Amino acid sequence: MAPRNGARPVAVCDVYGAVQVANPAMAAECGTTPGRLRGRDVLELFRPQEATQVERIAEALRLRHRSRYQVSVRWQAPDGAQRYGELTADPVSDTVEDTPALLVMLRVLAEREAHEQRPPQVAPIEARILALLASGTTTAQAARETDLTVDGVNYHLRRLSSRWNAANRTELVARAYALGALAPGVWPPAPASWDGPE
Structure with missing residues (x-):
């Protein structure tokens, strides 16, 4: 209708x-x-x-x-x-x-x-970086946690920001929660799983 x-x-x-x-x-x-x-x-x-x-x-x-x-x-x-x-x-x-x-x-x-x-499909490394960012981790700390360089972490953050049209890291984390890429109500932050419409 x-x-x-x-x-x-x-x-x-x-x-x-x-x-x-x-x-x-x-x-x-x-x-x-x-x-x-x-x-x-x-x-x-x-x-x-x-x-x-x-x-x-x-x-x-x-x-x-x-x-x-x-x-x-x-x-x-x-x-x-x-x-x-x-x-x-x-x-x-x-x-x-x-x-x-x-x-x-x-x-x-x-x-x-x-x-x-719908909650986006993000690469495992992207989901890990988003979760670290949501917990307040710095770029250097995220690089150590993920075995990437600082430039590698920034590369993934730029790609995600471009994909979701996020102006800064705070907005990127907010969009990750709003789009369902991060699990709500969980600490420390963790990637969400999505199996399609209920």
Whole structure:
């Protein structure tokens, strides 16, 4: 079921993620009507690919941070196909003191983009370097741990940064977690395994 007239799927949710109102395009992604989405949890309709993304957003909202939040999600389309996309949530309210509602927009990814959103296949050495970087290891220490030169470690970091469009090492680690290359909730950081859609 395609969105009508190319409309973008949009919903307004309360701060806890319960749908208050949704447009027909959002309802079409769920195989229902806008009225039937009312009260449903948007994160049950569109499952986050990484739970820690949601936890960080919930904490930011509790602290009344006013930022745009993005969550990579997957869901089952009415035809049974596994679909992938990004939910963007913007807190909106009349005043800063008011509890915000969330304006939630869904960007449905094309098959090629969806494939890129799945946890990436990284070479074992790349995964090891990412895990070391996430634990705060310096480039020189990572080189010793992996039996590479400092230039060798930097080569892999440049390739990963280019592949994931990361501006710096902090963003590279964040993307590694967001894309599922590193296992969430594990210390010390470790590469994740992925066996495909559930």
